[in-house]
Amino acid sequence: MTEDPTVIMMGEDIAAAGGPFKVTEGLLAVHGPQRVIDTPISEMAFMGAAVGAAVCGLKPIVEMMFIEFIGVALDQLTTQAATMRYLSRGKLTTPLVVRASAGAGQGFGCQHSQMLDHWFRGTPGLKVCVTSNARTTYGLLRSAIEDPDPVVVLEPRILYAEREEYEFDSSYRISLGRAEIVKAGKDATLLACGAMVRVAKEAAENSSADIEVIDMLTLWPWDRDTIMESVSRTGRLVTLEEATAGNGWGAEVVSSVAVEAFGSLKAPPHRITLPDAPVPYSGKLEARFLPSAAYVAEQVSALVSTNKTPMPWWRNAA
Amino acid sequence: MTLSNSNSPLARREALDDRLEQLRRMIEIRFVEERIQKLFAEGHVRGSTHLASGQEGVSVGIARSIDPDDIVTCTYRGHGHALALGLTPAGVIGEICGRVIGCAGGVGGSMHLVEPAIGLLPTAAIIGAGLPIACGAALAARARGTDRVAVAIFGDGSANIGAFHESLNFAAIQKLPVVFVCENNLYGEYTRIQLSTPVEDIAIRAASYNMPGVIVDGQDADKVAEAMATAVARARRGEGPSLVEMKTYRYSGHSRSDPATYRPAGELDAWLKRDPIDIFAERLTAETLLAAGGLDSLKTEVREAVETATAEVLDSPAPELGEIMAHVGAYSAGGDQRHLFWSN
Numbered sequence A: 001m002t003e004d005p006t007v008i009m010m011g012e013d014i015a016a017a018g019g020p021f022k023v024t025e026g027l028l029a030v031h032g033p034q035r036v037i038d039t040p041i042s043e044m045a046f047m048g049a050a051v052g053a054a055v056c057g058l059k060p061i062v063e064m065m066f067i068e069f070i071g072v073a074l075d076q077l078t079t080q081a082a083t084m085r086y087l088s089r090g091k092l093t094t095p096l097v098v099r100a101s102a103g104a105g106q107g108f109g110c111q112h113s114q115m116l117d118h119w120f121r122g123t124p125g126l127k128v129c130v131t132s133n134a135r136t137t138y139g140l141l142r143s144a145i146e147d148p149d150p151v152v153v154l155e156p157r158i159l160y161a162e163r164e165e166y167e168f169d170s171s172y173r174i175s176l177g178r179a180e181i182v183k184a185g186k187d188a189t190l191l192a193c194g195a196m197v198r199v200a201k202e203a204a205e206n207s208s209a210d211i212e213v214i215d216m217l218t219l220w221p222w223d224r225d226t227i228m229e230s231v232s233r234t235g236r237l238v239t240l241e242e243a244t245a246g247n248g249w250g251a252e253v254v255s256s257v258a259v260e261a262f263g264s265l266k267a268p269p270h271r272i273t274l275p276d277a278p279v280p281y282s283g284k285l286e287a288r289f290l291p292s293a294a295y296v297a298e299q300v301s302a303l304v305s306t307n308k309t310p311m312p313w314w315r316n317a318a
Numbered sequence B: 001m002t003l004s005n006s007n008s009p010l011a012r013r014e015a016l017d018d019r020l021e022q023l024r025r026m027i028e029i030r031f032v033e034e035r036i037q038k039l040f041a042e043g044h045v046r047g048s049t050h051l052a053s054g055q056e057g058v059s060v061g062i063a064r065s066i067d068p069d070d071i072v073t074c075t076y077r078g079h080g081h082a083l084a085l086g087l088t089p090a091g092v093i094g095e096i097c098g099r100v101i102g103c104a105g106g107v108g109g110s111m112h113l114v115e116p117a118i119g120l121l122p123t124a125a126i127i128g129a130g131l132p133i134a135c136g137a138a139l140a141a142r143a144r145g146t147d148r149v150a151v152a153i154f155g156d157g158s159a160n161i162g163a164f165h166e167s168l169n170f171a172a173i174q175k176l177p178v179v180f181v182c183e184n185n186l187y188g189e190y191t192r193i194q195l196s197t198p199v200e201d202i203a204i205r206a207a208s209y210n211m212p213g214v215i216v217d218g219q220d221a222d223k224v225a226e227a228m229a230t231a232v233a234r235a236r237r238g239e240g241p242s243l244v245e246m247k248t249y250r251y252s253g254h255s256r257s258d259p260a261t262y263r264p265a266g267e268l269d270a271w272l273k274r275d276p277i278d279i280f281a282e283r284l285t286a287e288t289l290l291a292a293g294g295l296d297s298l299k300t301e302v303r304e305a306v307e308t309a310t311a312e313v314l315d316s317p318a319p320e321l322g323e324i325m326a327h328v329g330a331y332s333a334g335g336d337q338r339h340l341f342w343s344n
């Protein structure tokens, strides 16, 4: 915001209160109420205002608090913003960022615990990122703000409570559409994003197999080159999703790998997902609902040692 | 004192005809919420809770003026409404603690209370979500030839969302039997109403939709009940919806993590002087229904009942893993439950 005066922020309680998760704390004092704007509970209005402002020269960042709240404003993002470039044959762009907390694990119940990335991945014209720590949040947000098109940046809300020292270099960026290998390995490629990245890393450390862990970072468009290259080296693919099985991002990746890299696979691709159910509230249930590092290690090890896909836990639960 | 301490939501609802029970229920709401706060500190509650201390008069006033088979939609700030409508303390505390004894079996949590037996649809955690659903309940009531009404309860902040305006318009055009109840507690999260809403009274918005808009002292359960009775009767007569605004106040912050430092000094104290429980207790004393010392013994009795319910909750297990998939959709247990509300 300091470097680019066209960047503005809008959202509920983001200015005077510094944000319900304190992700905007201090911004009002520096940039003033014309650029850091508290809105009424009127998501359709401010999401749509962001679209209008973006088309007319600003770079708005919309803070949605919980990604679920965008449901009441979805038209403005998925049907208006996402089609602006297409319908104007490239004469209009919508440099707009939607940032929101996402994901489960804190006992917020089923209407405050979803990822919902599939809503946005399914919309041509939108880019979708998921951050996994302070560094990737900074790097992705900087790129998203500079991107000429609408970008949804999902931040795992479970990570807000954690603290990490990160020395900001204002030139640092993570290119949208690029994945990162966070741990090299040769027996299997384990893809994850958001809060699942550290689960994947811990699982890799606890597995007998030598697992390559990749942080997806951008779910649409996703980094085909890095992933195809990795899978063709390791011969095995596991996706670890904090999303329900049906239509999760892993389905897209697995089908592409099956089509394009079938010959290099030693085992069927495997998806570790949530069961197709809303997020349960009760602590014991939610803890089981989310893949743990131990469970992921067990699943990946089983795949590597047998070359057969292990069953998910919930097949036998009911 | 012969007050209902029944464990059946329906019986508890019916007991609300009694004036002492009305007072008792307000005290129960206050104490259940205090206990929930303590359970939070003790580590039994996850996520967040949104207390409604100070708003008990609204809850009890609404509950006593509608029938158990009228339909209610309400928000995450719904502990008080759920108890007033008849949910048991164990059903509410149990849900908030994620135990099987909870009204949703522990899978819903604080923001998702439910009891079809008393017309309470699952409370919604998305602002405005309940208003269109109430319109649908009203459509169903009319289509099925009943004189049931639907009541949608929401906050002042919610009156700035599209669903509010669309629902009022739709209900008015269709003359639906809906009562829209706005609990104006002056704040939406950390923002005072003046900073989010260009009018002081939400009720005046009724004019745009050609329906009655009334302003009610929400601290006075009798005034709440009176206004509700008028709106409900109008709806039952087929004359259409009303917007009823309850002026009230939440004593606590928005949720557990909010110390409410944004409130002007003295505001809370001024509202505490108009406490809905005190106001109602004084009224019952004047009506000679409450003897000297009656309020204290009522409080003692309720506190014990809440402790008993809490003990029951803490004895209740967490749900089994099978509950995750048990009621997801077409493949889960129970079949079609649409007719439950209308079967009697």
Ligand SMILES: Cc1ncc(C[n+]2csc(CCOP(=O)(O)OP(=O)(O)O)c2C)c(N)n1
Binding pocket: A012, A041, A043, A065, A069, A072, B077, B125, B126, B127, B128, B154, B155, B156, B157, B158, B159, B183, B185, B187, B188, B189
């Ligand atoms: C669509 C949507 N936007 C934002 C939120 C976050 N949120 C939860 S409560 C709240 C304030 C609601 O204020 P009001 O309607 O006045 O009800 P009160 O909390 O005062 O009872 C907000 C903004 C939400 N739950 N849903």
